Amino acid sequence: MNNTTFNFTLNAQNNNARSGTIQLSRGEINTPIFMPVGTYGAVKSLDVQDLKELGAQIILGNTFHLNLRPGLDVISRFKGLHNFNNWQAPILTDSGGFQVFSLGKLRKITENGVEFRSPINGDKHTITPEKSIDIQHQLGSDIIMAFDECTPYPSDYSTVEQSMHLSMRWAKRCYDYHHQNTNDYGTRRGVLFPIVQGGMHLDLRKNSIDMLHEIEQSRSNTTFPGIAIGGLSVGEPMEKMYQVLNELMPIMPTEKPRYLMGVGQPLDILHAISCGVDMFDCVLPSRNARNGHLFTWKGVIKLRNARYKTDENPIDSDCSCLCCRNYSRAYLHHLDKINESLGDRLCTIHNLHFYLDLVKQARNAIIEQNFEQFHHQNKHLHTPIS
Amino acid sequence: MNNTTFNFTLNAQNNNARSGTIQLSRGEINTPIFMPVGTYGAVKSLDVQDLKELGAQIILGNTFHLNLRPGLDVISRFKGLHNFNNWQAPILTDSGGFQVFSLGKLRKITENGVEFRSPINGDKHTITPEKSIDIQHQLGSDIIMAFDECTPYPSDYSTVEQSMHLSMRWAKRCYDYHHQNTNDYGTRRGVLFPIVQGGMHLDLRKNSIDMLHEIEQSRSNTTFPGIAIGGLSVGEPMEKMYQVLNELMPIMPTEKPRYLMGVGQPLDILHAISCGVDMFDCVLPSRNARNGHLFTWKGVIKLRNARYKTDENPIDSDCSCLCCRNYSRAYLHHLDKINESLGDRLCTIHNLHFYLDLVKQARNAIIEQNFEQFHHQNKHLHTPIS
Numbered sequence: 043m044n045n046t047t048f049n050f051t052l053n054a055q056n057n058n059a060r061s062g063t064i065q066l067s068r069g070e071i072n073t074p075i076f077m078p079v080g081t082y083g084a085v086k087s088l089d090v091q092d093l094k095e096l097g098a099q100i101i102l103g104n105t106f107h108l109n110l111r112p113g114l115d116v117i118s119r120f121k122g123l124h125n126f127n128n129w130q131a132p133i134l135t136d137s138g139g140f141q142v143f144s145l146g147k148l149r150k151i152t153e154n155g156v157e158f159r160s161p162i163n164g165d166k167h168t169i170t171p172e173k174s175i176d177i178q179h180q181l182g183s184d185i186i187m188a189f190d191e192c193t194p195y196p197s198d199y200s201t202v203e204q205s206m207h208l209s210m211r212w213a214k215r216c217y218d219y220h221h222q223n224t225n226d227y228g229t230r231r232g233v234l235f236p237i238v239q240g241g242m243h244l245d246l247r248k249n250s251i252d253m254l255h256e257i258e259q260s261r262s263n264t265t266f267p268g269i270a271i272g273g274l275s276v277g278e279p280m281e282k283m284y285q286v287l288n289e290l291m292p293i294m295p296t297e298k299p300r301y302l303m304g305v306g307q308p309l310d311i312l313h314a315i316s317c318g319v320d321m322f323d324c325v326l327p328s329r330n331a332r333n334g335h336l337f338t339w340k341g342v343i344k345l346r347n348a349r350y351k352t353d354e355n356p357i358d359s360d361c362s363c364l365c366c367r368n369y370s371r372a373y374l375h376h377l378d379k380i381n382e383s384l385g386d387r388l389c390t391i392h393n394l395h396f397y398l399d400l401v402k403q404a405r406n407a408i409i410e411q412n413f414e415q416f417h418h419q420n421k422h423l424h425t426p427i428s
Numbered sequence: 429m430n431n432t433t434f435n436f437t438l439n440a441q442n443n444n445a446r447s448g449t450i451q452l453s454r455g456e457i458n459t460p461i462f463m464p465v466g467t468y469g470a471v472k473s474l475d476v477q478d479l480k481e482l483g484a485q486i487i488l489g490n491t492f493h494l495n496l497r498p499g500l501d502v503i504s505r506f507k508g509l510h511n512f513n514n515w516q517a518p519i520l521t522d523s524g525g526f527q528v529f530s531l532g533k534l535r536k537i538t539e540n541g542v543e544f545r546s547p548i549n550g551d552k553h554t555i556t557p558e559k560s561i562d563i564q565h566q567l568g569s570d571i572i573m574a575f576d577e578c579t580p581y582p583s584d585y586s587t588v589e590q591s592m593h594l595s596m597r598w599a600k601r602c603y604d605y606h607h608q609n610t611n612d613y614g615t616r617r618g619v620l621f622p623i624v625q626g627g628m629h630l631d632l633r634k635n636s637i638d639m640l641h642e643i644e645q646s647r648s649n650t651t652f653p654g655i656a657i658g659g660l661s662v663g664e665p666m667e668k669m670y671q672v673l674n675e676l677m678p679i680m681p682t683e684k685p686r687y688l689m690g691v692g693q694p695l696d697i698l699h700a701i702s703c704g705v706d707m708f709d710c711v712l713p714s715r716n717a718r719n720g721h722l723f724t725w726k727g728v729i730k731l732r733n734a735r736y737k738t739d740e741n742p743i744d745s746d747c748s749c750l751c752c753r754n755y756s757r758a759y760l761h762h763l764d765k766i767n768e769s770l771g772d773r774l775c776t777i778h779n780l781h782f783y784l785d786l787v788k789q790a791r792n793a794i795i796e797q798n799f800e801q802f803h804h805q806n807k808h809l810h811t812p813i814s
Binding site for chain 1: 468469470472473474475476477497498501502505506512513514737738740750754755756758759761762763765766768769770772773774
């Protein structure tokens with residue numbers, strides 16, 4: 043069985059901002075979309091019912107983490123991640139590259155791939171483009187990411203160039219392996235997204251896009267159905283990232299959904315949408331939630347501030363999430379103070395609700411042809427509430 | 429406003445086991461009942477929607493903990509705990525006595541009350557019977573517990589005797605303070621339960637019951653609407669506790685609900701129900717859940733056992749809780765391994781569902797006059813599943 047379904051329809055465009063629909067065999071995704079991160083197969087502290095109530099359409103799984111724990115022996119018993127974590131809508135998996143490169147001294151890069159030692163037990167592992175795709179096949183991922191090198195920032199031009207070239211050679215190997223193999227249980231339905239690299243240099247980014255196009259043309263199979271932008275939000279100043287997006291997006295293929303990996307703050311997302319990005323993921327809303335940093339349409343609430351100790355208001359009186367329907371800032375402040383995991387869950391629900399609402403409102407604004415105004419009206423989203 | 433409502437109706441009796449209904453202004457409770465423990469105003473990891481879905485009818489709050497965090501200044505802003513934690517059904521609060529006595533060297537007992545140092549910041553506090561009742565009034569508790577000394581086990585006869593006498597003098601002070609005062613916002617609706625002490629000695633237990641009865645008779649106000657059994661499950665062998673219950677219950681007032689404090693294992697609860705106990709609380713189901721100790725009608729599952737690593741079955745295929753409807757033992761085993769709080773929540777939901785089901789099935793068995801058979805059929809509840 044290999045019933046891969048992938049279809050992307052652009053429904054509306056407002057200047058460079060786009061709204062569309064991705065059809066996958068496990069469900070439809072309305073873009074622009076935000077994808078909550080479920081590193082080890084669970085979006086931290088949330089169950090699948092929570093995610094459904096939030097209106098999540100697709101979640102992310104981390105190949106590197108899932109390969110270590112629970113490991114493919116367990117996932118295979120369930121014929122993939124969906125049956126293991128009971129999330130029956132689409133899952134996008136990253137390639138594991140970003141995590142492997144973050145290991146620093148514990149890893150060694152060669153043309154073949156990356157050797158590294160498990161941060162859990164020190165065991166030696168090798169991950170190659172083929173291995174990454176194979177793991178993602180076994181996970182039963184709906185959107186599979188190519189294995190690439192995430193170029194560090196800052197790096198000199200020739201380092202970025204070599205790194206990008208390596209990623210493009212690996213992208214070709216990913217493409218071939220993906221199209222020539224299925225998983226052990228013959229249920230693969232995933233599609234492969236390659237990743238544009240090239241750091242902060244537009245010419246290298248352009249070369250990267252061209253080289254990915256060459257891969258498609260040199261093969262008789264299908265084209266890449268979507269395309270990701272890697273190597274941003276890696277420590278560069280915000281202005282730099284915005285500049286790269288401003289220059290890069292006009293030369294990206296228009297018929298494919300564009301996924302900006304690991305970004306970011308609400309205003310980064312709105313800026314990227316204004317440039318034409320369609321898909322986002324980031325741990326920020328859930329991680330910040332656990333640190334008492336809460337997003338609202340009126341600005342940021344730092345829950346640990348003593349002023350919230352007796353505050354009877356919900357986080358956001360206009361918000362309809364489980365947290366805001368039931369609880370006050372004072373109660374959440376208390377839960378944070380006693381390290382009660384219920385607080386993590388409620389705050390995560392609120393922040394993810396905000397992020398999913400953010401992209402939904404952006405979608406509507408694009409459809410109604412007033413995204414620019416919407417964007418302009420929300421420049422205060424990072425400012426603490428007064 | 430002082431609209432105290434309390435009514436206890438016995439609906440069925442099967443040998444010594446009883447089933448009844450407690451009416452309180454915030455809701456009805458069907459007995460025998462188990463009360464989940466919400467130490468700091470939250471049943472660990474659960475929100476109020478979870479508790480409603482579990483069918484919880486009453487939860488417990490800890491006076492000692494809530495008085496320290498968030499403190500009465502915060503609770504008063506909300507005019508009580510119900511508005512703070514948004515649990516609108518009945519709440520029973522303990523007196524704080526048990527926690528204060530657990531402080532060991534940090535506390536000093538006098539006739540007046542107990543002096544102790546806060547385990548959080550070392551501040552000096554004094555808690556007296558009057559102070560305990562006042563805090564419980566401010567919390568807006570529906571069932572208020574008398575402040576007593578929990579006699580340690582083992583203790584010699586005269587120590588137990590003196591301790592019990594002190595508790596009875598304190599019970600009288602609690603009674604008087606309770607009936608002469610309300611809270612700052614005039615919304616008190618709670619009723620006061622006294623606590624029978626006397627350790628493992630039936631004669632002292634009988635004296636204690638008589639002395640409580642004398643308090644009622646010497647006062648022109650209402651009688652105690654319910655009565656608690658303290659000083660059990662404090663380290664004595666199970667047989668000892670069962671023996672005390674066997675001997676004590678026949679001499680307890682029959683017209684009042686009987687609350688066995690801090691008990692216990694499922695079989696302890698079934699034994700106590702067979703003796704005529706009506707109300708229970710214990711941290712065991714929630715604490716055990718967080719340690720991977722799960723209860724089912726077929727026996728105990730120790731989730732950390734490697735055999736569950738790939739087990740595709742739910743904890744209990746006959747269970748209808750959120751956890752069993754959605755997840756396998758293997759997934760829960762994985763969540764435990766990665767220390768993911770979602771696992772704590774799912775396991776807590778399962779164990780509390782089991783406990784609430786246990787008392788519900790007991791109720792039904794009593795009504796159907798086959799409690800003894802039901803009890804006998806479930807002697808294996810503590811045995812690990814094979």
